[in-house]
Amino acid sequence: MSGIVVRNVERAPLEIVDGLGASGVATVHEAQGRTGLMRSFMRPIYGGARIAGSAVTVSAPPGDNWMVHVAMELLKEGDVLVLAPTSPCEDGYFGDLLATSAIARGCRGLVIEAGVRDVRDLQAMGFPVWSKAVFAQGTIKATLGSVNVPIVCAGALVNPGDVVVADDDGVCVVPRAEAEEVLGRARAREAAEEEKRRRLAAGELGLDLYDMRGKLEALGLKYV
Amino acid sequence: MSGIVVRNVERAPLEIVDGLGASGVATVHEAQGRTGLMRSFMRPIYGGARIAGSAVTVSAPPGDNWMVHVAMELLKEGDVLVLAPTSPCEDGYFGDLLATSAIARGCRGLVIEAGVRDVRDLQAMGFPVWSKAVFAQGTIKATLGSVNVPIVCAGALVNPGDVVVADDDGVCVVPRAEAEEVLGRARAREAAEEEKRRRLAAGELGLDLYDMRGKLEALGLKYV
Amino acid sequence: MSGIVVRNVERAPLEIVDGLGASGVATVHEAQGRTGLMRSFMRPIYGGARIAGSAVTVSAPPGDNWMVHVAMELLKEGDVLVLAPTSPCEDGYFGDLLATSAIARGCRGLVIEAGVRDVRDLQAMGFPVWSKAVFAQGTIKATLGSVNVPIVCAGALVNPGDVVVADDDGVCVVPRAEAEEVLGRARAREAAEEEKRRRLAAGELGLDLYDMRGKLEALGLKYV
Amino acid sequence: MSGIVVRNVERAPLEIVDGLGASGVATVHEAQGRTGLMRSFMRPIYGGARIAGSAVTVSAPPGDNWMVHVAMELLKEGDVLVLAPTSPCEDGYFGDLLATSAIARGCRGLVIEAGVRDVRDLQAMGFPVWSKAVFAQGTIKATLGSVNVPIVCAGALVNPGDVVVADDDGVCVVPRAEAEEVLGRARAREAAEEEKRRRLAAGELGLDLYDMRGKLEALGLKYV
């Protein structure tokens, strides 16, 4: 089941990908019915980055980053590399040399349920990573994995070509076929929130804004 | 036992609260006999914030943030919201809209044994949070909890109106009735440390400053 | 087996120590055959610091920092304090007063498989720490431990006088007797990487640069 | 705040304690409104034990079991020892000698948010323990703690004299003043479940037994 590389992967149009990136993880997660969120242990190596990209997926053996080199050739402008090891591992699959290569291919960042190293350099290069660990442990190149096959990364199913959104809140995966519709709902949500934000800032309470008092009383909430 | 909201909570005078905030977590924790400290997994979403406030407590079902809206109405200038879920949970109970509302009520920050989201926005707004996780996972509004009842948050008992101090070292709870006395001891401690700091900076050893050599020798410490 | 303090410890020459520090954790770890790395839970209290120093080791009882004071006297210019508790503990063994003293002794930083506090002050003082936790919990001075004996810290064996390298990637220990040779290999590695970095930045693929295509094909990698 | 031993503690009548023990953790937890449950990391050292007892509480420094000896004198027939360290610790505070003493005092078991050792002997003696860890690490007797003061153990507030129920499902704390009422509700719950169990065993569905179909349809559940 390993040793497969899928060359051609359909991607969402870049303007949709970029739109999802602008909305960010929390909004996109809500806009698609609260699905696709990776586990909270996936943390950015530095704060402030917000990206979206089309997933090039890597399924790699524990402690073996050979398939990252294979994936590199398949990266296109606007892609994000997404790696899940075939068994839990926090070795440092990726560092500054691979980031140099990834940037040269137009890659926007890395999402990895394992470790990463050279994080100071990666930050200086502006190459964001969301990972399970920062760990200098070196990897080998001995065993095949697969590229652009469906993977489960940090609890979320990722198909190649899915849109991956990542920021300080974590990582969320949008199925490619739903990307446009999710973007529409994300923008509608943002527009709706603008008015709420204005009213809440003015001191109005959510209890009134969302008309909650009656429901709470009906359920028996008691003020003492 | 849930579904209770206590409207009126006695608070410590704001100058005492502010004094404790200025002393910070490590000093306050020492000044009250090394009690009241929350578990070390409670981390700030951004560095550098140091706050103190009177606790408005929330006991909420897992994945349900309805009671946060109820608590919002009870917040006064100088308060800190403290939330513990009724079973372990790391969903994102709180984001930028709630922070907008909390700031409008004079709230100084959030302490939550669960998750928070929109952390980039919260940092931009200057609304500090100490949480167990950063997690975009949305919550619902379906079940009652309680507001301003005693809770256990991250291993520490918090009564409504207690003073909560939080900074980069973590979170510490000071019982309201002891706040003034603890502040006195914290200030005495700070004064005493000033002289020690000067002498240590000049190269004097703690072994001499604290007169430890004799005790260590008596216990049998051997230099080889 | 405790209660021992070794006064005189051989150290590597400072120019070798400094050279290893300049290379950083990932490179040094590779240069010595991927050994000596501490567990990934050892994280810096603030980003951007990179140090190397000769280890002054402390074996301390849980929740008891007395031996840190004993160790302080033995610190020399260019040393790093390395502490492992005798059973798992995350109490705050070290804060701003001890850091003041350590800086006065020429100490470059602390590596501790336990907790640390006053982290805001430590950052302001420029005293870097790699720890298992940030935790304000106070410690006592009641029981003997040992100083400058071999310890296991975060999974790595540390002998007094070993060179400890630490940066944003973690902490790596170089046996003193191998320090010079490791430095040589680290520098050779850096030189070799320079050319690779240039070629990768120009768009060349690792698949070609490292001549991997044939081996991958031989192992049966299939493109579809 | 430490160094306090409260000699006289009010306890619930033994027949109420025993009744709660017969009901078990899950039922008692439900009967008191889903409160009082300790964290799930509190596991029995052997399967099959089910106990209830009045809490004699111990607040102990990390790695120091001196207060267990102090508590021993205060144990009465039907008590359970409950220990929380003042900072996280998994050292082995308790082994077969202490169990010998506890059994001689009529103690029914130990609940400890730390470690325990000699577990094979404890099982042979029939002395059940619920702990955070099994760990042989020895402890010292150097620093005071307190006995029979309120403690937070594994996330639950325990007052001396509260009823502690423990079985394979974990540990639940019942406030002494509510013990009788909770027992009544527990028994009512058991009676009600008997009939449900019979009907479910006969193949009736919960959907029908609890009349859920209408509510699910109203909320929009779709069968496809």
Next chain:
Amino acid sequence: MSGIVVRNVERAPLEIVDGLGASGVATVHEAQGRTGLMRSFMRPIYGGARIAGSAVTVSAPPGDNWMVHVAMELLKEGDVLVLAPTSPCEDGYFGDLLATSAIARGCRGLVIEAGVRDVRDLQAMGFPVWSKAVFAQGTIKATLGSVNVPIVCAGALVNPGDVVVADDDGVCVVPRAEAEEVLGRARAREAAEEEKRRRLAAGELGLDLYDMRGKLEALGLKYV
């Protein structure tokens, strides 16, 4: 995306399911190319059980077990219930009443990335469970989830009708369409192991049996 119940799910023939169960997790995992294994935190509530069954999947909100009742109606002889919460949760979704009902429907066991309770009763009833936690915490019935949709459980993708194998080694998922082929490979593997077991028991070394000495020497293994 929630609120969906799929009534009709294709299942593998029971003799294939039973064959996979007889082979057990380790063999089946190998036979399908080392895929489909759930995370190691999924542990049986009692030792010695070994089952296989067709998956009826449940996606449930955190702390809400309503959908388990919905799933109950869809269980057929030889099924296994598989539940993943929509965000991490260890509440006790399942206890002895639900097990009574499940047994009445012919269900062989439960696999749940959350908590379970009444484990003593479940063992007495012979109803095996693999779970992330044993936890008495009660759940509610307030929000819709889905039944028989694809889920990710403990890191493994599970489609309704897939074959789930579980024993003391953990849990492994076999895609329905591959079940027969995997069974064939599992049996071939068992046959091949029989001979190896005999030779190893007789003292022959794996080094010779698998002809490893030459390869090891070629790679440079040095005996000293």
Next chain:
Amino acid sequence: MSGIVVRNVERAPLEIVDGLGASGVATVHEAQGRTGLMRSFMRPIYGGARIAGSAVTVSAPPGDNWMVHVAMELLKEGDVLVLAPTSPCEDGYFGDLLATSAIARGCRGLVIEAGVRDVRDLQAMGFPVWSKAVFAQGTIKATLGSVNVPIVCAGALVNPGDVVVADDDGVCVVPRAEAEEVLGRARAREAAEEEKRRRLAAGELGLDLYDMRGKLEALGLKYV
């Protein structure tokens, strides 16, 4: 630094090894000054086993069990295999075939800071294992490690030929050169405990038996 196999390792006499095994982990740990204990996450795969043996150590790459086959040849009657991966890993390095071989070589058990599988079979064969995880994940045979070199396993330094004691309390390592002396102290400790056990069982308190009352009073313990 890898690729080394040390053939000849000095071992402690078997009667000393067996004596330490009879004393068990908690007693041996105390007898050697509370050192050598592995982390508490090292748990037996079944209860009741108590072994001691001379360590044959294995340093293995993550997910690669080739060196276990190499080690097998070096096992002698009374040995225990001790394996630490070179980076954190919980894959199943060892199963029933390897156990068959190990038993044929006189090996008494396995201590592994990683995973193990076929645990039902291992229990049936009476081959005890202490591991970090039970996990069916298969391993490969591609990269060299080392056999009979010093390793750090679960926080403890293990030299080849050291005596490893393991039971339900965990795992403890005794340096070979100290084995005889430690055994002497262990037996003295057991003799001393016999009398204490008798007196405690008769109801005498540790407070009196160990003459603690005066010291506690001197430190300020207050009974209220």
